[in-house]
Amino acid sequence: MGEENAVKTPGDILGRVSEYTSGRGTHVRGDHICASIVGQQSISAPAAGASDKAQLPVIEVINGKERSAVPETGSTVTAKVVRIDHRKATADILCVGLRAVTQKFTGIIRQQDVRATEIDKVEIATSFRPGDIVRAEVLSLGDARAYYLSTAKNELGVVFAKSPAGVRMVPVSWEKMQCPKTKVIELRKVAKT
Known part of the structure; x- marks a missing residue:
């Protein structure tokens, strides 16, 4: 009916x-x-x-007004990188698991939380770029302004990135993505799919 x-x-x-x-x-x-x-x-x-x-x-x-998904320690989130500096990437959290959030949550991926090995060699600029969509795990509630996120597992990292030509990039290794149009390769911390 x-x-x-x-x-x-x-x-x-x-x-x-x-x-x-x-x-x-x-x-x-x-x-x-x-x-x-x-x-x-x-x-x-x-x-x-x-x-x-x-x-x-x-x-x-x-009802569309049902309680929004809220990030919790240990949950997997999808976030969009909005800003980077030499020590961290700042991202807006879009989804918690498969549920979209209806309010704004900010996440921070610190240099030491990008990958599990060779932490001292991690550079934020070669791991993420503004506009990248990343899958990350919530480490802690962080400070009053942002959640601390981690991409230190193989299945976590960049899941979507656009090349300067505006084309969706494809992963070629765990640390590189390539533009299918221009064949330019850029460094990223790529999520294993």
């Missing part, structure tokens, strides 16, 4: 209790599941190993 992701208002009928399990933002009225809040309708698969009743897909209404 309606498309997934369609905007629903309180009282809208979403489906029957014989077809779905009532989830967040819904209530049951008779044999129908109805919206309780304004938001987008979402249908998700039943939980693995659930009881017979829970074998039905879950229908929910998700």
Whole structure:
């Protein structure tokens, strides 16, 4: 009874209790599941190993004002580098795991947190550039202004970079990316995919 992701208002009928399990933002009225809040309708698969009743897909209404994803120590984040200096890279955190953030969080990748080996030889300018998208791990809550991030694992580092020609660069090693158009190679701390 309606498309997934369609905007629903309180009282809208979403489906029957014989077809779905009532989830967040819904209530049951008779044999129908109805919206309780304004938001987008979402249908998700039943939980693995659930009881017979829970074998039905879950229908929910998700409000856009739900709590934003917040970085926590140990979580993986995706961030955009906005500024670099000789000791650190400053980045705006875009996602925590797979969830987008709705408020601004700043992260700092310090020189000693770029990679696990040869820390004394790390240069921020050869690891990141402004505009790069990086995958990093939250080390700590840092100071009042920024989270401390690390790219010291193989799967962490630059996941997206544009060349001066405006083309998406491709990784050629763990420390180099190449522009497919101009063939220019630039140094980066590349995330292993």
